[in-house]
Amino acid sequence: MNRRLAGRIGINLLGLLVFAIMIFPVYWMVATAFKEGQNILSDTPQFFPSPLTLSNFDDAIHRAYFWDVVKNSLIIVGTVVAVSLVVGFLAALALAKFRFHGRAVFIVVILGVQMVPLNALIIPLYIQLSRVGMTNELKGVIITYLTFVLPFTVWTLRGFMLGIPRELEEAAMVDGSTRFGAFVRILLPLVAPGLVATSIFAFVVAWNEFLIAYVFLNDPEKQTLNVWLAGFTTMRGTDWGPLMAAATLTALPPLIFFLMIHRRIAFGLTAGAVRG
């Protein structure tokens, strides 16, 4: 009995060790962000920041264009999430609730396009957008982001909708409500958690995207937070304190959102998964 107890304690200690190793880089970023300059550049690393300071954050948000790029990121991500949610919802409804010719083809297309590497598509997308004069414009980036956000939105929402028992809708219609009434009163509330989870996935993926924004947006005041942050690193002699503070700010929205829906992630995975 004692040996079993020891085994259980050992396993849990191992679990804690794995947790510590995995989380350390994130901890190190936050800890560095709160340290004073001389404590960052010290021969013996300071593992717990003391004294704490906000000066790195102050420095980061007062760098040129910070508020511009925050605004751009919010506009781009907000529009992409809204558009792909509406368009994706309609398509998911068709795929989950109707049988029609071409349905199988569309499903294969939706799955297949997600395998095409974005890095391969960036060349034609760039040429296509430059032809219509939409490079260096937020709307060009928004349209391009739909290439990877829309397919998985359709797929994930379809999964959530299939999870709703058909009998519920039918019961409502027997009671005399129309198909649309059943949709508004039964389907919509049931699929709402799925909509929230999907839009958060979409938000995080679009927020974390780097390459397209980097190639398509040239003017510093038009860039996104991620591209702005990349500019930090190429400056002569890296300023680790403000850089880590800026990195913390960039990572904050996805971190909060992901923790919020993390119970639903296991389901989201089986319904049609995403890696940010």
Place this chain on the structure above:
Amino acid sequence: MSQAPGGEAGFPAMTSAAAGSVRRRRRSLGGSVFRALSPYLLLAPAAIVVIAVLGYPLYLLTRLSFEQFGLAELITRKGNWTGLDNYRRIFRDHQFWTVLLRTFVFTVVTVGLTMIFGTLIALLLARLGRFVRLLLIAGLVLVWATPVLVAVNIFRWMVDYEFGVLNWTLAKLGFDSFQNKDWFADPTMGLAVITAIVVWGAIPFVAITIYAGLSQVPAELVEAAEIDGARRWQIFKDITFPVLLPIFVILTSLSIIWDFQVFNQVWLARGSEPEEDYWLMSVYSFVEAFKLGEYGFGAAIAVVMVFAMFFATFVYLRQMVQMGETR
């Protein structure tokens, strides 16, 4: 980066035909025409977007790969058809084979490490107490949500040659050669750091998916095997692994797709100017197109990349097409 469908749980396909027939009788003719058209109307916006932002670019990519398309052509908006010239050039290019081999090795190593560590952590999660399990899952989710760019910066800071925490730790542990070691001076070491960034970011997805799949393994089978005195490794090999095989196929295929086209980590770790010894396929294609202005040649490299990936994930693709047919 690119997203992909994950594990397909067995959602039963629902037939609307039977349920619909009752209602249809009450509808007028106009209603039934509308009903027949409605799935297409619902699908139309998504179809238009997919064709515009995916279909056309794919066509353009293929066409570009047969053209000489440089900066001048970007302005005149018309490429010159050169047939297979770009492809001939690629296969004769010594650099192409070097980059392909490097990308291949990089993919094998990162996918292998991701799958091994992901599986081990999933098995560990299943045996942990409630508190530690939730803690570890929350930790994994945090890592998962971290933007690539942020991750690269953190790792660059951790391996900083002068004040990095890694060199300090290694020196403390007695490896004196790591004092003031510049990890990116040697491309092999530098690529090892990049591998670590990729694997660290990829583990959570794999671990949480496998952990979710573990609940499908019949507990009676495992208990019976334990009573028969089977070792843990045998239980994993003969029971857990076969049950989870579809999940392993999907995860391995997705990891191959993602790791074969790694770009951001290399690009950003080398300050947007990666040395040739660091080039992976997507970096090679990108530099040819956007730095040297050879869009046609870059497109041809990208096409080769797509084909290489389709071959590497053939099993998964077949599964996917079957799925589309049966539903």
